[in-house]
Every structure is written in structure tokens, then in C-alpha cells.
Amino acid sequence: QDASTAEQTIAAMTKIFGDHPGKRSNHAKGVVVEGSFTPSADAKTLSKAGVFSGAAVPVTVRFSDATGLPQIPDGAPEANPHGLSIKFKPADGSEMDVVTNSLKTFPVATGEEFRDLLVAITKSGPGTAKPTPVEQFMAAHPNAPKALATAKTPSSFGRQVFNGVNAFILVDAAGKRTPFRYRIVPVAGEEILSADDAKAKGPNYLVEEMPARLAKAPVAFRVEAQIAQPGDSTKDATVAWPEDRRFVDLGTLTLTKAVPDSETAEKALLFMPNNLPDGVEVSDDPLIDARVQAYAISFGRRSQ
Numbered sequence: 001q002d003a004s005t006a007e008q009t010i011a012a013m014t015k016i017f018g019d020h021p022g023k024r025s026n027h028a029k030g031v032v033v034e035g036s037f038t039p040s041a042d043a044k045t046l047s048k049a050g051v052f053s054g055a056a057v058p059v060t061v062r063f064s065d066a067t068g069l070p071q072i073p074d075g076a077p078e079a080n081p082h083g084l085s086i087k088f089k090p091a092d093g094s095e096m097d098v099v100t101n102s103l104k105t106f107p108v109a110t111g112e113e114f115r116d117l118l119v120a121i122t123k124s125g126p127g128t129a130k131p132t133p134v135e136q137f138m139a140a141h142p143n144a145p146k147a148l149a150t151a152k153t154p155s156s157f158g159r160q161v162f163n164g165v166n167a168f169i170l171v172d173a174a175g176k177r178t179p180f181r182y183r184i185v186p187v188a189g190e191e192i193l194s195a196d197d198a199k200a201k202g203p204n205y206l207v208e209e210m211p212a213r214l215a216k217a218p219v220a221f222r223v224e225a226q227i228a229q230p231g232d233s234t235k236d237a238t239v240a241w242p243e244d245r246r247f248v249d250l251g252t253l254t255l256t257k258a259v260p261d262s263e264t265a266e267k268a269l270l271f272m273p274n275n276l277p278d279g280v281e282v283s284d285d286p287l288i289d290a291r292v293q294a295y296a297i298s299f300g301r302r303s304q
């Protein structure tokens with residue numbers, strides 16, 4: 001993608017959400033916690049990466065709300081999709097970032113389309129003649145409303161399923177390549193709130209509940225890989241693969257404690273979808289590069 005697309009994407013986000021110095025252009029509100037990842041026995045048969053070699057790996061995790069609004073109420077519909085970002089930090093230094101959200105599929109397949117959607121939002125304020133630019137975008141991209149309809153507000157960040165959406169590739173020691181998508185499933189099960197219950201929650205119920213929950217007991221997620229079959233598109237995040245595709249358990253994420261100062265911790269953190277060790281590779285999904293470019297610009301802005 002042309003470098004200017006990412007610039008235009010960030011400019012549109014800033015127009016929609018306002019300028020909030022030091023904050024992320026999207027997923028501005030979040031909470032940082034720590035724990036470890038213990039790979040399954042199967043993981044190392046699919047990937048030679050150090051994170052899957054057998055020993056438990058320390059992780060830093062950030063849960064977040066969508067939008068560039070640092071004060072968005074956690075239960076607002078616009079706070080969907082929520083995000084789960086994981087930084088795996090194995091002793092051999094081969095860091096890996098996994099950045100997921102709570103949609104089953106993504107509204108658009110390319111960075112250009114995402115920019116176009118955001119620009120359409122900037123032109124669809126109150127009083128805009130119907131059909132508004134956003135309504136026109138949705139009509140022309142039927143997978144977008146379909147993806148957004150999978151948004152759900154959970155009772156806790158620890159009770160929501162998160163999806164990688166983009167395809168990546170596991171590579172084993174013999175060079176065998178396995179295209180897959182992440183699905184991260186809470187061991188306690190998913191627990192979704194009704195629209196009324198979500199509305200009744202306090203503005204910070206998710207970001208405050210996670211540290212409180214961790215003070216009592218760990219929170220666990222199963223990290224799974226949905227394995228593509230020949231013919232499953234790795235470059236269209238708007239289309240889910242059939243549910244009967246095999247899910248391989250890659251391991252268990254166990255979160256154990258909040259960081260003492262989440263605001264300071266999140267400022268220094270940058271999760272990059274292409275920050276991968278030997279043994280995990282990006283696919284031909286164009287959204288990955290679009291994300292990498294946009295995240296770098298957002299990080300540059302918020303680090304000033």
C-alpha cells in the first residue's frame with residue numbers, strides 16, 4: 001500500500017475522535033497486565049519458534065476499547081471491538097506480538113478500504129443527506145456490516161473470545177508452512193452482556209475489573225490456531241473460514257497481575273502485527289502491512 005494511505009487513515013481517525021496527545025489513534029483506552037504463556041505439545045510440531053519450544057514464556061498483555069477516545073465508557077457500543085494484544089518475551093530474545101480483537105471477521109479487506117470507511121464517517125455527521133457516505137459504503141461492502149454485527153460487549157475482558165482475523169503462517173523445522181488464524185478463548189467461557197446491562201455498567205467497568213480480578217485469581221485463555229485448508233483465502237479478513245476447520249491448541253495464556261502504572265506502561269508499549277520470530281511469518285493478507293504502517297505513525301505521534 002502507498003505510504004500516504006496510512007497517513008490519511010490516521011488523519012481521518014484524528015478528525016473523528018479528536019487529538020489526544022500521548023494516546024493511541026485507535027484503541028486509546030486500555031489496561032496492561034502480565035503473565036505467562038505455556039505452549040502445548042502440538043505447537044512445536046507446527047512452528048520452530050522459540051515461543052513454542054516448550055518452556056513457559058513471560059508475556060505483557062494490553063486489553064483495550066475501540067476508538068481513539070481515551071475516556072470512552074467501556075460498555076458503549078462504540079467501544080467494540082475490544083482488543084487483546086500480547087507481547088511474548090522468550091529468554092532467547094525472539095519476541096512475538098499477537099494483536100487480536102473481538103470481531104469474528106474484519107469489516108474491510110485492505111488498508112485503502114479502511115481509509116475509505118473512516119473518511120466516509122468524517123462526512124456523515126448529523127444532518128447529512130441520506131444515504132450518507134457511511135450508508136453508501138456499507139451498501140457497497142456488505143461484509144462490513146456483517147463483521148460489525150459480530151461485536152459483543154463482555155462482562156469482563158477475561159470473558160471474551162478474541163480473533164486474529166488476519167492469516168499468518170507457522171513454519172516448522174523442516175520448512176513446512178501452515179497458514180492459520182488465531183482464536184483466543186477464555187477458559188472461564190465467554191460471557192456477553194445484553195445491551196441494557198452494558199449500558200448500566202460504570203464507565204470503567206472493564207479496565208477496573210481486570211486488575212481486581214487478577215488480585216484474586218489468575219485469568220486464563222487458550223491460544224488456538226484455526227488451520228486453513230487449500231482454497232481458504234489468507235488475504236481476505238472479511239471472510240471467516242468454515243467453522244469445521246481444525247483448531248489446534250497452541251498453548252495457555254495465564255495472566256497473573258496488573259502492572260503498577262498502566263498509563264506509563266502502555267505509553268512505552270508498541271504491538272506490531274509483523275513483530276514475529278523465526279517460525280511464524282506474515283501471510284499475503286494486505287491488511288497486515290496496512291496495520292504496520294498505521295501503528296508506526298500512531299506510535300510516532302503518541303511518543304512526542
Ligand code: HEM
Nearest residue numbers: 024026027062083085100101114164165290294295298299
Ligand atoms: C487497516 C486496518 C487497521 C488499521 C489502519 C488499524 C489502526 C490502528 C491504530 C492506528 C492503532 C494504534 C496503534 C498504536 O498507537 O500503537 C491500532 C491499535 C490496535 N488495533 Fe488496529 N488497525 C487495523 C486493523 C486491526 C485489526 C484487523 C485488528 C485485530 C484483529 C486490530 C486490533 C487492534 C488492537 C487490539 C489495537 C491496540 C493495540 C495495543 O494494545 O497497543 N486492528 N489500530
